Amino acid sequence: MSLEAKIMDQMKTAMKAKDTVALEALRAIKAAIIIAKTETGSGDVLAEADEVKMLQRLVKMRKDSAEIYTTQGRADLAEPELAQIAVIEQFLPAQLSEAEIEAVIAKIIAETGASGIASMGKVMGLASSEIGGQAEGKVISGIVKKLLV
DSSP: OOHHHHHHHHHHHHHHHTOHHHHHHHHHHHHHHHHHHHSTTOOSSOOHHHHHHHHHHHHHHHHHHHHHHHHTTOHHHHHHHHHHHHHHHTTSOOOOOHHHHHHHHHHHHHHHTOOSGGGHHHHHHHHHHHHGGGSOHHHHHHHHHHHHO
């Protein structure tokens, strides 16, 4: 079942349950899918990797918004953002723990013989392609910096 079909099913369920927060998050995903499909060069079907990147982007936007709202003392605005994150994350692959990410990056560093911060770009490229949508780029770069220093 495609992501779009899953989203439509979840939207129907959210409408029946009158769950406005979930419905808002699902509509945002659907809008992002439609935008991605209409971009030049893309076909009717999105690749799974593109779907994961899109979902990660939506989660990151909401995390940033929630953080801003929290620092400004607006918990009333931060709560819906955090609830939407939980809805969107249902469609993402399981996230790796920091220990698992560190093990993958250590293996990449050992295989490439990278040393020093100058090799960060090469290691980041390999780590991002291997780990894929299972971790945020910010977490990956933090671990790469820690292991290369």
